[in-house]
Amino acid sequence: MGADIDAHDADAPIFAPRAFRLSDSDADLIARARGFGRRVLAPRAAGHDRDATFPIENFRDMHRERLLGICIPREHGGTGAGFRTYCLAAAEFGRYCGATALSWNMHVCSTLWSGALADDLEMSADDRGAHRARREAHYRRILDDGAVYSQPFSEGGAGAAGVVAFGTEARPVDGGFVVNGKKIFASLSGAADYYGVLCTERREGAAASRRNTLYLAVPAGAPGVSVTGDWDPLGMRATVSRTLLFRDVFVPEDAMLMPRGVYFLAATRWPHMFLTLSPTYMGLAQAAFDFTVRYLRGEMPGTPPVKRRMFPTKQIAVAEMHIQLEQTKALWFQAVSEACANPSKEQVLRAYAAQFTVMENANAIAAKAIRTCGGQAMLKSLALERIFRDSRCGALMLPWTAEICLDRIGRDALYEAGETDE
Numbered sequence: 001m002g003a004d005i006d007a008h009d010a011d012a013p014i015f016a017p018r019a020f021r022l023s024d025s026d027a028d029l030i031a032r033a034r035g036f037g038r039r040v041l042a043p044r045a046a047g048h049d050r051d052a053t054f055p056i057e058n059f060r061d062m063h064r065e066r067l068l069g070i071c072i073p074r075e076h077g078g079t080g081a082g083f084r085t086y087c088l089a090a091a092e093f094g095r096y097c098g099a100t101a102l103s104w105n106m107h108v109c110s111t112l113w114s115g116a117l118a119d120d121l122e123m124s125a126d127d128r129g130a131h132r133a134r135r136e137a138h139y140r141r142i143l144d145d146g147a148v149y150s151q152p153f154s155e156g157g158a159g160a161a162g163v164v165a166f167g168t169e170a171r172p173v174d175g176g177f178v179v180n181g182k183k184i185f186a187s188l189s190g191a192a193d194y195y196g197v198l199c200t201e202r203r204e205g206a207a208a209s210r211r212n213t214l215y216l217a218v219p220a221g222a223p224g225v226s227v228t229g230d231w232d233p234l235g236m237r238a239t240v241s242r243t244l245l246f247r248d249v250f251v252p253e254d255a256m257l258m259p260r261g262v263y264f265l266a267a268t269r270w271p272h273m274f275l276t277l278s279p280t281y282m283g284l285a286q287a288a289f290d291f292t293v294r295y296l297r298g299e300m301p302g303t304p305p306v307k308r309r310m311f312p313t314k315q316i317a318v319a320e321m322h323i324q325l326e327q328t329k330a331l332w333f334q335a336v337s338e339a340c341a342n343p344s345k346e347q348v349l350r351a352y353a354a355q356f357t358v359m360e361n362a363n364a365i366a367a368k369a370i371r372t373c374g375g376q377a378m379l380k381s382l383a384l385e386r387i388f389r390d391s392r393c394g395a396l397m398l399p400w401t402a403e404i405c406l407d408r409i410g411r412d413a414l415y416e417a418g419e420t421d422e
């Protein structure tokens with residue numbers, strides 16, 4: 001190769017706009033996310049990972065650059081990105097700081113689920129009107145004040161897997177609800193301004209039902225809200241996902257991020273809503289591959305310019321990683337492109353397959369990157385070992401863990417709705 005040939009571009013778009021037929025406006029927004037990731041997120045990632053501290057300054061910068069409102073509908077003053085556009089932008093974040101991308105996802109979902117998803121679902125005219133008025137207030141807080149929302153649903157039981165009703169409960173009272181319960185692994189705990197709590201509305205004497213799930217924005221400073229426990233995990237350390245306790249927390253009815261019954265409707269009719277944890281890991285898979293190419297070419301900043309690419313074993317490993325990455329991209333791009341209300345069974349199975357593939361392959365590619373690049377590449381002074389640790393977390397994320405995806409694909413591929421072997 002001649003010296004005049006450009007270095008490998010480790011910051012090229014994951015999904016090239018022309019090849020993936022993206023519109024100009026989508027390509028611009030995704031490029032903006034990529035630029036933000038490289039310029040703002042990457043330099044801060046190692047420090048927050050080391051100290052397990054939350055990168056709140058990233059969210060302040062996102063507010064300044066109007067990225068907190070990426071999925072707020074245009075009619076409310078936001079950017080109005082749809083599901084796929086958001087996923088592609090979030091994947092670009094994931095390349096530079098997995099923990100920020102994952103936390104940003106929790107925030108953005110509060111606007112995507114209450115915005116484009118809710119607009120796709122049936123509700124009465126009264127509910128629709130009340131919902132628009134309520135979400136306008138939430139969106140104004142985000143757009144005007146830079147408010148950050150999180151999304152605690154995990155409880156350490158079967159609620160987060162969607163099997164039973166959430167154990168966190170909201171008792172209806174005059175003017176609102178009183179919330180009691182506990183959420184574990186709550187990313188942005190202690191940093192978010194509002195916790196978007198999934199809980200079960202429970203009237204006196206009524207049985208708990210998933211149909212009565214409420215999605216409430218609980219102010220972090222409300223009396224009765226506390227953050228507890230340590231946070232010293234393997235990966236995604238900067239998400240600071242500690243435990244949240246709610247003890248007799250009053251929230252007004254305006255705290256509803258979706259009208260009654262609509263979260264349950266969304267979970268059953270708009271299942272791709274749970275695919276939104278995957279973009280972060282799509283970005284991590286790309287980052288592990290890019291690291292390897294750069295490193296083997298002797299172009300990794302902070303390392304001596306030693307080339308290792310001439311060894312056939314390295315070339316074979318890179319070929320295998322490339323194939324795995326392209327398989328992951330192709331399946332994931334299809335799944336995020338076809339997300340919609342009332343998808344076919346085939347589309348839902350593909351969404352599970354995409355989630356499984358991204359989560360498992362991100363870690364497999366990162367593991368192979370370490371083996372291929374060698375010992376000097378896994379020092380903490382370089383990003384690869386963080387990418388490896390962060391990528392390990394993807395398969396554990398409820399409600400669509402890798403195990404649950406396998407479980408559902410196997411069952412749903414073999415049984416039609418209502419079929420049994422009796």
Ligand SMILES: Cc1cc2nc3c(=O)[nH]c(=O)nc-3n(C[C@H](O)[C@H](O)[C@H](O)COP(=O)(O)OP(=O)(O)OC[C@H]3O[C@@H](n4cnc5c(N)ncnc54)[C@H](O)[C@@H]3O)c2cc1C
Binds near residue numbers: 106187236402
């Ligand atoms: C970095 C990070 C950030 C997170 N951030 C958030 C957040 O912001 N909000 C949030 O709500 N959660 C968050 N989570 C939590 C996550 O979704 C899980 O709830 C968490 O990993 C705890 O899981 P557990 O060990 O309690 O799982 P368990 O419920 O004990 O399950 C263990 C495993 O068993 C399998 N399993 C569980 N239920 C079933 C079932 N019904 N059928 C078949 N298999 C099943 C699953 O594979 C699961 O991984 C985060 C997790 C991580 C790692």
